[in-house]
Amino acid sequence: MVNSLEQKLFQRYWDDGIVDLIGGVAVLFIGVGYLMEQVLAEIVVVPLGVVAWMILRARIVEPRAGYVKLSRSRRERSGRELAATVGVGTGMLILFVALGVKVRSGDADLSRWVDGLPALLMALPVLMAGALIRARRFAVYAAVFVLGAVSGVQMGFGPGAPLMVGGTVMGVVGATLLARFLAGARAFQQTE
Amino acid sequence: MLQPIIPEIDAFLHEPARLRVLAFLAMVDAADFMHLLRQTGLSRGNLSVQMTKLEDAELVDASKREVDGRLRTAYALSPKGVNALRGYKATMEEILAALPG
Numbered sequence: 036m037v038n039s040l041e042q043k044l045f046q047r048y049w050d051d052g053i054v055d056l057i058g059g060v061a062v063l064f065i066g067v068g069y070l071m072e073q074v075l076a077e078i079v080v081v082p083l084g085v086v087a088w089m090i091l092r093a094r095i096v097e098p099r100a101g102y103v104k105l106s107r108s109r110r111e112r113s114g115r116e117l118a119a120t121v122g123v124g125t126g127m128l129i130l131f132v133a134l135g136v137k138v139r140s141g142d143a144d145l146s147r148w149v150d151g152l153p154a155l156l157m158a159l160p161v162l163m164a165g166a167l168i169r170a171r172r173f174a175v176y177a178a179v180f181v182l183g184a185v186s187g188v189q190m191g192f193g194p195g196a197p198l199m200v201g202g203t204v205m206g207v208v209g210a211t212l213l214a215r216f217l218a219g220a221r222a223f224q225q226t227e
Numbered sequence: 228m229l230q231p232i233i234p235e236i237d238a239f240l241h242e243p244a245r246l247r248v249l250a251f252l253a254m255v256d257a258a259d260f261m262h263l264l265r266q267t268g269l270s271r272g273n274l275s276v277q278m279t280k281l282e283d284a285e286l287v288d289a290s291k292r293e294v295d296g297r298l299r300t301a302y303a304l305s306p307k308g309v310n311a312l313r314g315y316k317a318t319m320e321e322i323l324a325a326l327p328g
Contacts, residue, residue: 041254044266097294101262102301103255223265 042169045109049168051100052212053091055176057084058164059206062157065131066198069153077128081121095213099220116167124160131156134194151188154180154197161201172208179204233322239284240315244269244277249304252287253312257303259292278302286311 061084065077105113134149158180165173183197240246247267252258258266264274281287286308291298304312 040250044254093294099261100265102257102259102292102294102299103262104257104301106254106256 041106041109044103045105046169048103048105049170050212051092051096051216052209052214053088053096054164054168055172055205055209056213057087057091057209058161058176059202059204059209060084062198062202063206064202065153065157066195066200066202069193069195069198077131081124081128096216099217099223113167116163120160120163120167123163127156127160148188150192150194151184151197153194154184154187154201157198157201158184161205176201176205176208233325234318236318236322237311237315240311242277244273245281248274248277248281249286249308249312252302252304252308257290257301259299259301261299263302281308 061080064080068077131153134152158177161173161180162177165171165177180197180201183200187194187197240249244267247269248263251263251266260274260278263269263278264271267274269277278287278289281302282289285305287302288305289300289302292301293299
């Protein structure tokens with residue numbers, strides 16, 4: 036019973052939408068990077084995203100929802116899972132950069148399937164991040180990336196467009212969750 | 228005189244509001260007053276009274292931390308609190324096992 040309550044607490048920890056919002060903006064930024072042929076700029080996205088999450092959590096969530104330090108066993112487990120997710124995410128970024136450079140160098144054979152690959156590859160760390168924070172909505176985001184990749188290739192969009200679509204979906208859902216969290220916090224303060 | 232079969236329940240821990248606070252603190256390393264307020268659903272006044280009682284009984288440890296220039300109190304189960312909850316759980320498991328399923 037305690038385990039299921041702890042699991043519920045851990046899931047709620049991520050329900051404020053900030054991780055979705057930052058993740059969405061980060062992916063949108065990567066997509067824009069592809070459009071502007073600034074593929075190397077992607078490297079700064081992950082560390083900037085982590086710092087932004089920490090700042091927003093401390094500035095927006097904690098003053099309203101309070102501070103909690105999760106149990107050591109949960110933090111250790113999350114740490115291991117996060118390391119795996121960051122590893123996969125970093126691998127994807129390296130692959131993106133390599134593919135971006137290849138496309139820029141004008142390899143025509145690669146260009147068609149390469150266009151859908153970034154969004155397809157993005158689905159994997161997004162799915163892993165969803166498993167990490169036990170949030171099913173991340174499976175929907177991953178599906179959006181896969182659909183974006185497939186339809187992007189068929190319609191002849193560049194590699195940036197599917198990422199921008201997926202990033203926008205994540206960002207909009209995140210902003211909606213954050214607005215709901217803030218409204219809930221206001222209602223809670225009024226009943227106090 | 229015969230010893231009672233049903234073990235004695237710790238009335239201090241068994242109080243619903245205190246038990247909710249202690250059960251929550253058993254799941255985490257620490258939580259501040261605001262977080263406990265949100266997660267237990269207790270009123271500010273009730274939670275304040277319960278936290279004072281738990282501190283007085285040395286079942287929880289309180290520590291101050293500064294957030295944006297304001298002092299916030301974070302609470303954690305003390306070792307005495309952990310032992311008390313272990314004993315309470317064993318007693319309740321024994322009693323609950325006797326109830327119809």
